[in-house]
């Protein structure tokens with residue numbers, strides 16, 4: 001019913017989407033997983049043609065990718081450094097037979113952006129400097145990683161072609177290179193829609 005409604009472009013509540021997850025994952029929802037409406041808006045913008053390949057930089061429990069894959073004609077790829085979250089995301093995709101999505105267990109610094117057409121970024125590196133609830137303690141969290149990961153994303157985005165689309169949510173814009181213009185903004189400036197112009 002959740003994915004059926006998304007396919008039919010019907011709105012669904014985050015509370016309903018969260019029923020896919022265990023209590024411990026639900027508890028992280030407010031700070032770590034994209035709200036359904038935000039994911040739909042972002043995915044719609046990022047998929048500007050059918051089969052467009054969208055990369056979610058730090059895909060968590062797969063929420064953005066699963067919503068994008070169901071509500072658009074794009075192909076969604078989520079890169080996530082925590083293996084248990086990758087397994088969980090893939091399990092949901094398999095259970096619900098969502099084919100146009102793939103989850104990759106990797107650090108983003110091992111991923112070349114050249115294979116993808118557009119990008120989604122929900123301030124994924126902030127947990128290295130933030131004070132709110134950490135997802136878990138399975139990976140080292142260090143301030144210097146916030147800067148080195150942001151730098152890596154900026155360098156990769158620099159190499160993308162003109163016309164590349166990017167959506168950022170709660171970002172501090174550190175990872176956005178010169179050449180990306182802000183096309184639209186929503187949610188009091190927290191959700192931003194970018195396109196590369198030069």
Ligand SMILES: C[S@@+](CC[C@H](N)C(=O)[O-])C[C@H]1O[C@@H](n2cnc3c(N)ncnc32)[C@H](O)[C@@H]1O
Nearest residue numbers: 033034058059060063064080081107108122124
């Ligand atoms: C704020 S959550 C966003 C999850 C998902 N994109 C969403 O919107 O629902 C950020 C995720 O990025 C992951 N992450 C952080 N740094 C990463 C890195 N260097 N490489 C891969 N994943 C990373 C975290 O483990 C976390 O699951």
